[in-house]
Amino acid sequence: METNGAEQLKRLAAARRRGCGVERTLAVLDGKWTTLIVRELLSGPKRFGEIRAALDSPSAKTITDRLRALEHQRIITRTVYPEIPPRVVYELTGDGHSLAGILYEMLIWGEEHPVSEP
Amino acid sequence: METNGAEQLKRLAAARRRGCGVERTLAVLDGKWTTLIVRELLSGPKRFGEIRAALDSPSAKTITDRLRALEHQRIITRTVYPEIPPRVVYELTGDGHSLAGILYEMLIWGEEHPVSEP
DNA sequence: TTATATAATTTCCAAGTGGAAACTAATGGC
DNA sequence: GCCATTAGTTTCCACTTGGAAATTATATAA
Incomplete structure (x- = not known):
């Protein structure tokens, strides 16, 4: 799994344009x-x-x-x-x-x- | 950096007995x-x-x-x-x-x- | 002269969240 | 008969959070 900094930032930027996994995770870890x-x-x-x-x-x-x-x-x-x-x-x-x-x-x-x- | 599953779990268990970095992070990412x-x-x-x-x-x-x-x-x-x-x-x-x-x-x-x- | 643009700030209010306290259920021990 | 135990549930209330709307400041453009 590729986890160097530049790659992470690229994927985070791409996700911003979609639904976004970050938001999904926040919905689970809520409260x-x-x-x-x-x-x-x-x-x-x-x-x-x-x-x-x-x-x-x-x-x-x-x-x-x-x-x-x-x-x-x-x-x-x-x-x-x-x-x-x-x-x-x-x-x-x-x-x-x-x-x-x-x-x-x-x-x-x-x-x-x-x-x-x- | 050691990030395999067993090592992670061991460190998380140890942190539970201290102040806990997880709580510190949650305080920052609050709201x-x-x-x-x-x-x-x-x-x-x-x-x-x-x-x-x-x-x-x-x-x-x-x-x-x-x-x-x-x-x-x-x-x-x-x-x-x-x-x-x-x-x-x-x-x-x-x-x-x-x-x-x-x-x-x-x-x-x-x-x-x-x-x-x- | 007045509208516009940007990044706030302030006031007020509605909704959400979490806590306290009281209550329940069922059984074994005294 | 009464109490303790565990994991709730229920009711009620206080606090927090976030949103809406109005207001501010100021130079430029119309």
């Missing part, structure tokens, strides 16, 4: 917590409570909303184990795992550009 | 139009009106807000040419250009995963 949920699941399947705890505990409603949206877009699967109390496990699909490259680039950029407001 | 403004500027400096027209014309206030935020974070520079009528040109900084890798991964993912809701 305040969505990208971070994907990041959590990259290290393996997780239960509802584990995801919530890892993210500094946003409200249950927020997590549920985001998980539902990701499920509808086939980024994650949801498995309910009919036990008491209930156990629900979320796991990335193949499409979901393929977001790793984006997350990885975000990680690198963020680490190389720490906050520096004057 | 509905921010990422698309960066995409526009990757192909070269642009005037205010050009950016607005390229983005299906969101309100002037919205564009101004986003451009100001990007300027404060040193992702873009703003150059005013004291002419009548005024001309203002926005251009990516080095830090701004270095976001190209993220945008490129987003482009590829978006093109390889078209919408497929049932």
